[in-house]
Amino acid sequence: MFKINIAFFTSLFFLFSCYSKAQTENKAIQTEVHSTDKGSFSFNPNKADCITLPFGYSDISKRKTVDSVLSAIEDKNKLKEIGALQFEKVIKKDLVLLPEEYDVFLPFSATVNEKYDPIKIASHFLCYKDFSVYFMAVYNTVRYADPFIEKIYLVSTKDGKLIDMKRIYLNHQGEMGFANYTLFNIDKNYIISLQDYELTENPFQLKPLHQYQILPSGKFARYFDKDGPYKNDEEQGLVKNHLKEGKWIETKPNGSLDLQKHPEFTDPYTYLEAEYKNGLPAGTWKFYKLLQKYSEETGEPLFNTRKKGPLIYTEVYKEGVLEKREVR
Known part of the structure; x- marks a missing residue:
């Protein structure tokens, strides 16, 4: 099992403390797409690449023990399903700034493995009314020789313009067995369910399941039953x-x-x-x-x-x- 460095995590909290968790649920991300040495970035407009719903971990509400959570994280079939989104389009690390619940910003520091591109957009995406919602993967390239997907964001766009982002997946594992996970599910009604899990000295905390919906503006907002x-x-x-x-x-x-x-x-x-x-x-x-x-x-x-x-x-x-x- 991979492990997380809690001290490193805490230092990032201090260094990049800019947005509160209370804000990140609903803020619009005002990031512009810039040119890079690979040319200007553009989203895939081909509607034939829209995914079919539901998608994700449909049984997250039933996973209430450490073993059940770890079995989901390590489920090779589910990882293949996520990989089938085809994360192929590279985003240079100086292109995007990502506020999230752990207050960790991209670009990372110089410790990023320059031999591997840490951020990629999937070719397959979610179609919702006039919006295209893309899956963006952030790979852990710092601590491991074989990079793996550590975070996945939903990126809401319209006419190629970035509107909002929401992190929906986390596989962040650490020292002494400490870890933080987020699993997601998107149902047929486009309601996004997120379940956070935290493994600490306690040793296990099952956090409340949160749901989100896509507003008519294309922004993500908390959804309540x-x-x-x-x-x-x-x-x-x-x-x-x-x-x-x-x-x-x-x-x-x-x-x-x-x-x-x-x-x-x-x-x-x-x-x-x-x-x-x-x-x-x-x-x-x-x-x-x-x-x-x-x-x-x-x-x-x-x-x-x-x-x-x-x-x-x-x-x-x-x-x-x-x-x-x-x-x-």
């Missing part, structure tokens, strides 16, 4: 038409906090007062320090002790796009 009030350990608010609407309170890890520059923030969590309109960030978001206590036995946060601390910074959104950030 039922409308009405919603609440779990990390967030609470109103769901309308299967999307977040109005005021939400979110208490999650926040990659925007540079803990080296601000050692007074003893952990990367914030208490966020957010606002959504039709599933996308809107208005002013207020990020406060999250005050919380931890279990002496497990070191995990005690959710019933969480409360709002001092204001750290604010962000202003318009139609899901971040327009301004002000640090207090």
Whole structure:
């Protein structure tokens, strides 16, 4: 089994802390496609290469043990199915910037294996109304002689223009058996289900299954099965038409906090007062320090002790796009 270097992972968190997890669910990625020494990049427009749904790991909701998760990750038939998307079109590492939940940005540092192109777009893609949604693979070329797909993103486009990205797959394994995985499934209704798994000293955490849908704008937004009030350990608010609407309170890890520059923030969590309109960030978001206590036995946060601390910074959104950030 491959292994992850937790210290390396943590250092990347500090070095590239720019976007919060609360934001990355819904932000539009304003990346332009540039020319490279291989010429200008273009997406495959051939509708004959559209995949058939459902696609992915259809039984992720049933995989609730370490063994069942590892068997899915190591399933050679499923890996062949993913490989059949034909990741052939190379994107140079200076072409794209990818915010994601682990706050790791591409391009990587100079430690990337230059003999192998780390980012590729698949020839086969997902057709949805007027949009083409491509699969983009990021290969681990740093630690292993034989590169493998570590992350897969869905890349939403229209008329060749990049609209949004969402990471749907992760195979990041580490030292002492620590690992982080994400498995995905896209059903016939184009609802994208993501299940995160974390193997730590605990030793296994099954995180809540999250679902996403493609909005009429081509952006990805959280999808909920039922409308009405919603609440779990990390967030609470109103769901309308299967999307977040109005005021939400979110208490999650926040990659925007540079803990080296601000050692007074003893952990990367914030208490966020957010606002959504039709599933996308809107208005002013207020990020406060999250005050919380931890279990002496497990070191995990005690959710019933969480409360709002001092204001750290604010962000202003318009139609899901971040327009301004002000640090207090």
